[in-house]
Amino acid sequence: xxxxxxxxxxxxxxxxxxxxxxxxxxxxxxxxxxxxxxxxxxxxxxxxxxxxxxxxxxxxxxxxxxxxxxxxxxxxxxxxxxxxxxxxxxxxxxxxxxxxxxxxxxxxxxxxxxxxxxxxxxxxxxxxxxxxxxxxxxxxxxxxxxxxxxxxxxxxxxxxxxxxxxxxxxxxxxxxxxxxxxxxxxxxxxxxxxxxxxxxxxxxxxxxxxxxxxxxxxxxxxxxxxxxxxxxxxxxxxxxxxxxxxxxxxxxxxxxxxxx
Amino acid sequence: xxxxxxxxxxxxxxxxxxxxxxxxxxxxxxxxxxxxxxxxxxxxxxxxxxxxxxxxxxxxxxxxxxxxxxxxxxxxxxxxxxxxxxxxxxxxxxxxxxxxxxxxxxxxxxxxxxxxxxxxxxxxxxxxxxxxxxxxxxxxxxxxxxxxxxxxxxxxxxxxxxxxxxxxxxxxxxxxxxxxxxxxxxxxxxxxxxxxxxxxxxxxxxxxxxxxxxxxxxxxxxxxxxxxxxxxxxxxxxxxxxxxxxxxxxxxxxxxxxxxxxxxxxxxxxxxxxxxxxxxxxxxxxxxxxxxxxxxxxxxxxxxxxxxxxxxxxxxxxxxxxxxxxxxxxxxxxxxxxxxxxxxxxxxxxxx
Numbered sequence: 011x012x013x014x015x016x017x018x019x020x021x022x023x024x025x026x027x028x029x030x031x032x033x034x035x036x037x038x039x040x041x042x043x044x045x046x047x048x049x050x051x052x053x054x055x056x057x058x059x060x061x062x063x064x065x066x067x068x069x070x071x072x073x074x075x076x077x078x079x080x081x082x083x084x085x086x087x088x089x090x091x092x093x094x095x096x097x098x099x100x101x102x103x104x105x106x107x108x109x110x111x112x113x114x115x116x117x118x119x120x121x122x123x124x125x126x127x128x129x130x131x132x133x134x135x136x137x138x139x140x141x142x143x144x145x146x147x148x149x150x151x152x153x154x155x156x157x158x159x160x161x162x163x164x165x166x167x168x169x170x171x172x173x174x175x176x177x178x179x180x181x182x183x184x185x186x187x188x189x190x191x192x193x194x195x196x197x198x199x200x201x202x203x204x205x206x207x208x209x210x211x212x213x214x215x216x217x218x219x220x221x222x223x224x225x226x227x228x229x230x231x232x233x234x235x236x237x238x239x240x241x242x243x244x245x246x247x248x249x250x251x252x253x254x255x256x257x258x259x260x261x262x263x264x265x266x267x268x269x270x
Numbered sequence: 271x272x273x274x275x276x277x278x279x280x281x282x283x284x285x286x287x288x289x290x291x292x293x294x295x296x297x298x299x300x301x302x303x304x305x306x307x308x309x310x311x312x313x314x315x316x317x318x319x320x321x322x323x324x325x326x327x328x329x330x331x332x333x334x335x336x337x338x339x340x341x342x343x344x345x346x347x348x349x350x351x352x353x354x355x356x357x358x359x360x361x362x363x364x365x366x367x368x369x370x371x372x373x374x375x376x377x378x379x380x381x382x383x384x385x386x387x388x389x390x391x392x393x394x395x396x397x398x399x400x401x402x403x404x405x406x407x408x409x410x411x412x413x414x415x416x417x418x419x420x421x422x423x424x425x426x427x428x429x430x431x432x433x434x435x436x437x438x439x440x441x442x443x444x445x446x447x448x449x450x451x452x453x454x455x456x457x458x459x460x461x462x463x464x465x466x467x468x469x470x471x472x473x474x475x476x477x478x479x480x481x482x483x484x485x486x487x488x489x490x491x492x493x494x495x496x497x498x499x500x501x502x503x504x505x506x507x508x509x510x511x512x513x514x515x516x517x518x519x520x521x522x523x524x525x526x527x528x529x530x531x532x533x534x535x536x537x538x539x540x541x542x543x544x545x546x547x548x549x550x551x552x553x554x555x556x557x558x559x560x561x562x563x564x565x566x567x568x569x570x571x572x573x574x575x576x577x578x579x580x581x582x583x584x585x586x587x588x589x590x591x592x593x594x595x596x597x598x599x600x601x602x603x604x605x606x607x608x609x610x611x612x613x614x615x616x617x618x619x620x621x622x
Contacts, residue, residue, distance in 0.1 A: 173319050174352035176339040178366040178417055188365075192356050 036250065043243045051244035057229065061252055063141065064225040068152075068209035071145035072202055075153055080198060083160035084190060088169070101158070104151050109214025116147050117219050143219040148209035155204035163197025164190060199264040207257055271295050272316070272421055272452065277325035279315060284308035285476045289325070293469075295420070296450045298443075300463040300484075302499060303473035309456040310349070312473070313423045316454065317346040329420065345414030346423040351406045353398045359385070359409050360394045366417045384412040388442070404435045411442075421452040428462050440465060460500045464488065472496050493620065497543050503579070503589040504544040510619055512537045518561060518614045527585035530561045531617035540621040546579065546591040548616035552609045553600060560611040564588075568606050578602070582610055 051057050086098065104112060120137035121127045130137060137143035167190050175185045191198070213227040221228060226249045234242035274291040286308055293299045303309045314320045316327060318339040326335045334342055354362050363381045372380075385391045388408040398406060407427065414422060427443070428436050443466060447453050457463060463470050464484045471481035472495075480492045491497035497505050508521040510533065518530040521542045529542055555563060566584035573579075577593040580602065590610060592602070600608070 168352075170348060170350070170352045171354060173339075174346070174348065175354070175365070177317055177319070177342075177344075177346045178413065179340045180365070180369070181340065184369060189354065 039243060039250075040247055043247050047244040048247060051248050056224075057226070057245055057248065060224050060226045060229045061249060063144075063223055064210050064227070064249075065252070065256065067141050067145045067225070068148050068206050071149040071209055072152075072156070072206045074145070075149045076156060076202060076205075079153055079156050080160050080191075081186075083157050083198075083201075084164050084186065086157070086161045087164035087167075101154050103154075105154050109151060109212065110218060112150055113147060113215035113218030116143070116150055116215060120146065120219070137219070139220045139222055141220075141223060144216050144223070144225060147215040147219045148212050149205075151212050151215050152205040152208035155208055156201040159201025159204060160194065160198045163194035163201070166197070167193040196264065203257070203260045203264065206260070207253070211253065271328075271330055272454075273326075273328040274312070274316070275326045275328065277312075277315060277322045277327065279311060279320070279322045279324075281308075281311055281320065284311055286311060287476050289478055291471060291478065291481070293421070293452060293454060295330075296447070296452050298447045298453045298455070298466055298468045300467035300470045301454065301456045301473055302460060302463055302470055303456075303458060304499075305458050308476055309458075309473055310425050313346060313425055313454065313456055316342075316421070317344050317423055318342050319346070343417075343420045344423055345417050345419035345421070347407070347410045347414050347425065347427065349425045349427075349429060351403075351410040353401075353406045353409050353413075355398050358395055358397050359390065359401075362398070362409055363412045363416055365413060380416060381412075384415055387415075387445075388412045403430055404439075407431075407439075408442075411446075415446070415451070419451065421454055422446065424453060424455045426457055427455065428457065428459065460488070472499060474499075490618070491543070491620075494541060497541075497620075501545075502543045503546045503591075504549075506542055506586060507539070508542040508619070509539055510535060510537050510542075510621075519619075521617070521619055523586055527564070529617055530614045531619060532614050533619045535619055535621055538621060540619055542617055542619050544588075544612060544617050546589050549588065549590045549610050549612045551580070551582075551590055551592055551596070551600065552611065555609050556611065558611055560613045562614065562617075563609060563611040565607060565609050568602065568604050568608060571602065571604060582608060584610060 086094070091097075117138065118124065119126060120130070120143060122131055122136070122138065127137060130142075135142060137146060171193070172185050172189055175189045176182070180188065210225075211227060212225075213231065216225055217228050217231070224232065226245065230242050230245050230249065233245055272291070272293040274289050277286060277289040279286045289312065291299075291301075291312075301309050301312060311320065315322055318334070318337060322335065326333055328334065329343065354365065357365070360381055363384055364377050367377045367380060381394075382391065385394055388411055390405060390408045390412065393401065393405060393409070398409070401409065411422075424443075427439060431439060440462075443453060443455070447466075455462070455466065467484050469482065470484050470487050471478050472487065473479070474495045480487055480496050487496065488500045491500055491502065494505060506523050508523045508529070511520045511522060513519055517532070519533050520528050521531055521533075522528045523542070529544075531542065550558070550560065555565070564584035566582040566588065568580050569583050569587065570581040571578055572581070577591060578597050580590045580592065582588045582590055588610060592600075596602075602608075
């Protein structure tokens with residue numbers, strides 16, 4: 011036992027440094043912001059609207075894309091098909107490309123003069139400078155998290171159980187909803203939370219597609235650019251607290267539903 | 271009636287070749303084979319979980335070779351039971367009954383009836399993770415029976431059960447079979463087969479090497495593998511000599527050992543086999559009607575469930591089985607000189 015103590019200590023120290031690296035700037039931020047400023051910012055309508063916008067767009071974008079992404083993840087887990095490795099690679103692209111570049115790509119895709127933009131404007135919709143565009147950008151950068159988590163979850167479900175269900179007369183659809191999905195639920199929920207969290211904190215892709223209506227990450231940037239660090243801090247703190255609150259809440263919900 | 275006609279399948283390391291099986295409705299059919307010989311594959315082919323490369327599967331005159339899994343009317347109970355972990359026992363058993371337009375009340379009745387039959391009524395509200403292997407197996411059985419299958423496909427159902435549970439399961443399976451549900455039971459244990467089967471088939475290296483009633487197969491194994499499988503412990507290469515004026519024939523095993531047996535076969539190379547239970551042990555030469563009598567030294571004593579197996583060196587190692595009582599009576603020890611005897615009619619000769 012004596013032998014392991016120094017190593018344990020060394021690893022703890024290193025771990026501590028990493029944690030400090032994350033906590034220190036945030037703690038510094040909170041401590042540098044006067045309470046009065048925080049309260050004033052919380053009451054600021056522009057800030058409130060921005061936060062509500064950010065959370066709700068990410069939320070609905072996650073749900074909307076989940077409808078297609080979850081079955082797709084299931085297919086990735088179960089089926090083998092040509093170019094599967096390529097497909098898996100493509101799914102990870104949004105994570106590795108610069109977000110501003112992603113934004114440019116999306117803008118070109120949904121601008122008024124593009125095929126999609128044209129179609130949308132015919133039914134009175136617009137993507138650019140609109141929550142729809144924001145949702146699209148958020149989903150683009152965050153969907154890999156959902157797909158990968160859900161796929162891992164489905165891979166953990168024993169195929170044998172699905173086969174048993176089919177032998178008992180269940181159609182493939184029923185097997186998916188009564189066996190595969192319930193057993194992979196925890197991973198799927200985690201994936202949804204990650205997608206939501208990643209989406210709502212997106213900046214680079216969103217700012218190119220839609221500066222207005224203004225989501226909070228963009229608001230923070232705007233206030234910093236226009237008025238400086240001191241003025242940007244309160245919004246940053248408020249939004250960070252909101253993000254953390256949601257994150258913890260959703261994780262707790264996921265954990266408690268698992269325990270049932 | 272279930273018929274497998276010329277079924278072939280190459281699957282990972284297994285190659286099933288030209289499997290022909292004919293199983294009557296309500297029959298108890300046992301498929302015997304060494305562990306990992308591909309017996310489970312045959313069950314999965316019948317259930318439709320995998321498709322054959324060649325051949326046909328016919329159920330009651332209907333070709334179901336490419337029929338959907340859901341429509342095959344066969345219930346498969348996997349070796350690891352595959353009970354759904356996120357549903358309780360009640361929900362597991364009810365699973366095949368849902369989505370069929372059956373009234374809730376009827377489902378409840380059916381589930382409770384099946385639970386009663388399987389003696390698991392007390393477990394209905396439990397979750398699978400709290401159940402023992404034997405209990406999970408009963409849940410899996412109840413669940414499969416809820417389907418009302420024509421055939422029950424069982425993959426090594428006695429594996430990992432203790433003696434008491436095995437006995438209970440045997441009784442249970444017999445009662446299920448008596449109701450008219452055909453059972454196809456796959457195992458590597460020939461004793462299970464003898465006690466339950468109407469008919470038996472032996473699978474070796476991807477082919478059915480012998481099939482018939484348990485009696486036929488066990489009394490007349492077609493080759494060394496089958497003999498080994500069905501528990502013949504004394505199996506030796508021998509040369510059957512030309513008949514002479516005597517009634518008995520001689521099978522020469524080596525320079526010092528020859529057996530006398532009854533056989534109508536032509537002289538030549540082959541195998542002679544003898545069941546341990548047909549060998550009588552004595553302390554000295556005894557006058558009996560057995561024309562094979564040898565003196566030998568006990569080389570090894572091995573305890574097994576039924577008593578003791580002795581390896582006696584009579585010029586070849588002969589395996590003899592005796593009871594505990596006999597052990598004590600004869601004061602059996604390694605190194606002791608004993609006499610063994612067996613009748614000519616107890617031996618069988620298999621031509622090579």
